[in-house]
Amino acid sequence: MTSPSLLPEGLRDRLPPEAEALGRVRGAVLTTTELNGYARVEPPLAEFETTLLGRLKSSRGTDLLRVIDPISQRTLALRPDITAQVGRIAATRLAHRARPLRLCYAGQVLKVRGTQLRPEREMCQAGAEIVGTDAVPAVIEAVRVALDALAAAGATGLSVDLTLPDLVATLAAGPMPVADVDAVIHELDGKDAGALAALGATAYLPLIEAAGPVDAAIERLSAIDSGGILASRLAGARAIADAIGGRATVTLDPTERHGFEYQSWIGFSLFADGVRGEVGRGGAYSIVHPDGREEPAVGFSIYLDPIVDAGVAPHGRDRVFLPLGTEGQVAGTLHAQGHATVAALSDADDAAALGCTHIWAGGALQPL
Template sequence: MLDLSLPSGLRDLLPDHSAHLAELSARLQEVFSRLGYRRVFLPTLERLDVVERGLSAAALADVMKFVEPGSGEVVAIRPDITPQIARLYAARPDALPSPARLCYDGPVLRAREARAGRPREVYQAGVELLGAGGPDADAEMLVLLARALERVGLRGAVVEVGHARFAQAVMDAAKLPEKARGPAWDALSRKDEAALGALAVKARGPEKARAALPALAALYGDGALDRGRSLAKAVPEAAGALEEVESALRIARRRGVRDVAVDLGETRGLGYYTGLTFAGYAPGAGSWVAQGGRYDALLARFGRPGPAIGFAVDLEFATQALERANGRGNARAHARPARAAARRGRTARRR
């Protein structure tokens, strides 16, 4: 008998759900366009060396690659669109002067599931701001994400902000042995203060820096910035990252962004992001609905150095949240926000 099932991690989208997803994508593109972002369409296949140049070491395991029959080149199905944007930006400076504001949508495919419930093929809509750095560019991205989530109907959505270098600065100052770094990042992703405290005993840095290590697990929620300031006094190396977060938030709040949470112990995009990181959470979604950050090291890999920041909306999870909010999804319409659920067991993701 013919097996009509799909490969693991893939799924069909039926007409009603497909229509909702397409409508959401169109509305997001409209928001992006109104705020000055120009749409680009990119191929599904890229040369493997281009894809590899644009991904972190951890993300390379997700690449689907094969030898192209006609040319014999090794090519890859894109697991992320941002490296393609970086390649285009480097290849066409004539058409894309700096700063370039670009938006896109389309599927990406990964070799394995990032975690249970998140499929291998993901439909994204996103934006990239290339060639602009500093707090104004960071705040622009926070404003754009907040407005996009609000204008597509995701009421109650929350943007959560962190920084890629804050926890790194604490670990460096504590002089945690290299073999303990992996377990420390795993513990931090679980907000496991006890495990971080046990690892801090192995550190060789100053006492204040060692004591700060377990404190990273509590740098979220109400008062997170105040606790971060206290920690930065003990570990001055973390002060610069904290100032970048506070500067971006001050500007974003002046521009009307209110629902912002802070998590200075976030491990999202470890090894890829270089500055501000952020994610969007909405009631009814099974996971984050948007994710991104600053990745200033990427463009130089393609030969056109410069700062860059962006985010992608997961259209499937955003549609799920909208369907449940409108009573069109399954009976779990009152599922708690994904941010609260994710707090119990996160894995670092994207790029």
Template sequence: MPADPMSTALLPAGLHDVLPNEASHEADTVERLLAEFAGLGYQRVKPPLVEFEDSLLSGSGAAMAQQTFRLMDPLSQRMMAVRADITPQIARIATTRLKNEPRPVRLCYAGQVLRVKGSQLRQERQFTQVGVELIGPLQPEADAEVILLAVQALEAVGVPHLSVDLCVPTMVSRICRGLGLGEEETRHLRAALDRKDAAGVAAVGGPAAPLLQTLMAASGPAGRAMQALGALALPEAAETDRRRLTETLRLLRAAKPDLTVTIDLVEHRGFEYQTGLSFTLFSRDASGELGQGGRYRAGARPDAEEDGEPSTGFTLYMDTLLRVVPATQAARRVFVPHGTDWAVAGKLRAEGWVTVAGLSPAADPVAEARRLQCGHRLADGSVQPVD
């Protein structure tokens, strides 16, 4: 028996077909975002969907190992991996193929990623990432540039009610190290902070507990958080993080004084390979984050915090973003009757029309135009509304 058409259309969990209207909306939004990136000098690159496993999962890519699909390459007999995140690939390109390019290197990208499983907020396992990477500079001006670019690009495509949440994933570990806590104690502290468990922090934090409880309580609006942070005596190891956060926030305020900025002084989850100031982008109208970014070391080995090139960037998640980006005006479609000269239809396309040609004579051209979802039709040498 022939297969049931509906059963052959069944897709694995977290994967789905993108139909014409949605696909058009996504393509248009991606191109508008990339145009904003290009305006600030970011050049587009296009890494492959699949790479050798040992390359894709090295350095910062190791953080995505549990989310990565693997397969055997029948040609080389080596294990390959399907990318779950594009950032490590851009870092590889910058530190290998473009290693002799003058710094800073500004790159942007758009492409699909595939993950082993979705998250609670993002059920999709395949989705489009769009983003930028700024390779080479260490100055706070670089952190401010990528944050402001992300905000500018999102505003340009119509995302309402934007906010930026800043964090410094390295601050807690540097405070713990500066106060003499070991790796095991720091790990337990991290778990308590992730739960926002003040009692747990007090129980396992030792000399770091009062400091970390203050940081946890201060998280929120940027002004309040920075006032609390500025009043604390931090170990020298954490001073660099405080100075960078302070200066970056000053630059953001100078450029966009009305931007809503919050700060989480103990956040770590989702920033496993970041090595400094990081951020998450939100809209009041969206469920979940629109994107994330932050500072990392391009080309670093997993066990070498200071290895590699200083870098920062961000990734936008199109599956979430498209839910709050207004759809662009639908293209004007005109029905061109069967037998119309090709050059005539070409002239209409040059004027901005989408031409939909009749492939056989139609007894009722108006009904045929409606059937083909055209609001206009070509009749007697001119374009006329269908209704």
């Protein structure tokens, strides 16, 4: 017999006050994206496994939790990510809308297994996408809105780590040819200088050295970019860094690929003080339309649970105990001031035990 309180591994109840903090973080991120003109979409929790797999940026079908659907007699899958669903919407039902199309979302995602850093299998993901352009102004807007959203959610000490996901492929197709591009990408991602040398790719060693604060990194990359093939990418990274430099620490790791396999010219990871691991990520990518046409896009995702777990979410409301006999209009007045009220239902109700911070007494708020 399963204990009635036992939940499956990686699934959990958010209790007060954490559930409220999650709600505030979610609200703060959504409000920030909506204020910046991103229109909300709300895709379903499950889709046909085949259509979801076809759009996922990784085609790791083993990551999907599958649902048996007696109605369609087909296998559904719970979404492990919302970005792919937003791409589907942009490429189908909203294909006719004017570009740049700005969309935002927040919702639960589920996967088969968590990670060592984050064992949860259900998470709340929020984010925003600009569809129709991945030019520098769009990337700047995406990073700025992400930073605004994180700040509104209570995160501080923000930093942005830029990466150039197609850098190696670009160099390999141009001035720095190698036999096995994928192997070079793999070893650079692992920052393994010995393995690189063994691949005959010593020309790529300076890329490992280039990682660090954005100014120095761009300088080092410019030095090895004899043919100027990286010039537009580096100018773009420079413009992005300049635009957000006052808001966040900016670094550049030109060879970081992990998790950016489907990004095009630029990707970014977001970090915040006190939050373990990444708090969000984003970058430029392509949306594939049903007719095969590819459309540039840029966006970001934020995982809200780590912000809640870090305890940095904005504070909740005061809770004011209203003793029996309190006039009816008092609650409304206090609500308008942003206070929560807890009305006594009987003489036995205990304001302190009920978590109240104040009591209404003598026609005024009294701290408890």
